[in-house]
Amino acid sequence: MPDLIQRAVDVLKAGGLVAMPTETVYGLAADANNASAINKIFTSKGRPTGHPLIVHIAQAELGVANDHQDSATAWREILSQWSRDVSPEALILAHQFWPGPLTMILPKAKNVLLEVTGGQETVGVRCPQHPIAQQLLKQFGGGLAAPSANRFGRISPTTAEHVREEFPGDEVLILDGGACDVGIESTIVDLTRLDTHGAVILRPGAITQAMIDQALERSDRGAHDNDEVRATILSTMPKSNSSAPRVSGSLSAHYAPKTKLVLYDAKDTESVISEVNNSSDLKRIAWVHFPNGLSVKESGFEKVSKELLLPLESKALARALYAMLRQLDALNVDSIYFEQLPDGIEWDAIRDRLGRASVGSGM
Numbered sequence: 001m002p003d004l005i006q007r008a009v010d011v012l013k014a015g016g017l018v019a020m021p022t023e024t025v026y027g028l029a030a031d032a033n034n035a036s037a038i039n040k041i042f043t044s045k046g047r048p049t050g051h052p053l054i055v056h057i058a059q060a061e062l063g064v065a066n067d068h069q070d071s072a073t074a075w076r077e078i079l080s081q082w083s084r085d086v087s088p089e090a091l092i093l094a095h096q097f098w099p100g101p102l103t104m105i106l107p108k109a110k111n112v113l114l115e116v117t118g119g120q121e122t123v124g125v126r127c128p129q130h131p132i133a134q135q136l137l138k139q140f141g142g143g144l145a146a147p148s149a150n151r152f153g154r155i156s157p158t159t160a161e162h163v164r165e166e167f168p169g170d171e172v173l174i175l176d177g178g179a180c181d182v183g184i185e186s187t188i189v190d191l192t193r194l195d196t197h198g199a200v201i202l203r204p205g206a207i208t209q210a211m212i213d214q215a216l217e218r219s220d221r222g223a224h225d226n227d228e229v230r231a232t233i234l235s236t237m238p239k240s241n242s243s244a245p246r247v248s249g250s251l252s253a254h255y256a257p258k259t260k261l262v263l264y265d266a267k268d269t270e271s272v273i274s275e276v277n278n279s280s281d282l283k284r285i286a287w288v289h290f291p292n293g294l295s296v297k298e299s300g301f302e303k304v305s306k307e308l309l310l311p312l313e314s315k316a317l318a319r320a321l322y323a324m325l326r327q328l329d330a331l332n333v334d335s336i337y338f339e340q341l342p343d344g345i346e347w348d349a350i351r352d353r354l355g356r357a358s359v360g361s362g363m
């Protein structure tokens, strides 16, 4: 791996693209300070320009004391390269959750390329935890802009093999870091309107609002009741001249398989089964559900050519979700019937991705 990482650094320095493993999903990385390298990301992904990219940065080197003060000083220095106004709240969250699956939206520094921020005055910054990402960032010595390494609108990759499926040519050097541990994209928290709105989650992920609120407990600007605020911000996003941040993950159709994905409520299982059994359009379906102790036969489902049982634990499902959707998509069944997830907040981020996958599916 060390030689491969050096090769990846060379590719990045020359303005090329590298697929980098992170703990969330694989990213398609380019030098964040090289506009033509950034443009390659958009062309390769088929992503419309104007969608902002997250800048990935190396971990702060802490001094001997390794305490909160130390950490704040180190993170302030690093974040100042990307943001013109590093708030205490940003430093608290960096100290608490980095390296890890959290992206902060901050007011951008002057030198940050508008190609990276989608023309906005804000920038998304994340310090990923995966050791290969860290090694790459450290050796590269700068920021790496990286969206998820999938073609626009499709399922994010959680293995190197998935990335190869998305980019079969040799335009991307792929670093294989194994299967991603978290499995869904980072939480995105907007810290650009702290005075008026507090810290607002724009995309749910492994770091929850409760975790952020708790970290910012002593900050009088951090913890707000954000549901309404978030809805307002998200509703303004598609407008191109709006000053509100745009999040491509907030498009309703996203992360989508080509096969129609139908989410159904567990309490409607019987009616779903009889509807499918009686449909003349459906010949072969996949059935994905939590274990209920019944075999397919006992359930009375007639056209199931693939049955997958869901893990009962949310972290395990997040880790497996995208690989599962890819596997199901490759079956070429007529439809995927997927049991809706439980209500608890630990399922929120996965429910969000599944909902989008369902809206964008079958196209």
Ligand code: TXA
Binding pocket: 022, 024, 025, 026, 027, 028, 051, 052, 053, 054, 103, 105, 117, 120, 122, 123, 124, 126, 128, 146, 147, 148, 149, 184, 185, 186, 187, 188, 245, 246, 247, 248, 249, 250
């Ligand atoms: O876990 C992740 O975040 C992965 C890994 C590779 O780090 N990256 C990822 O990138 O999911 P991407 O580009 O697929 O999604 C990033 C989201 C997009 O929806 C983008 O709109 C939003 O972050 N974003 C980036 N910069 C932003 C900004 N300045 N304001 C608002 N949203 C921003």
Ligand code: MG
Binding pocket: 147, 148, 156
């Ligand atoms: Mg993406």
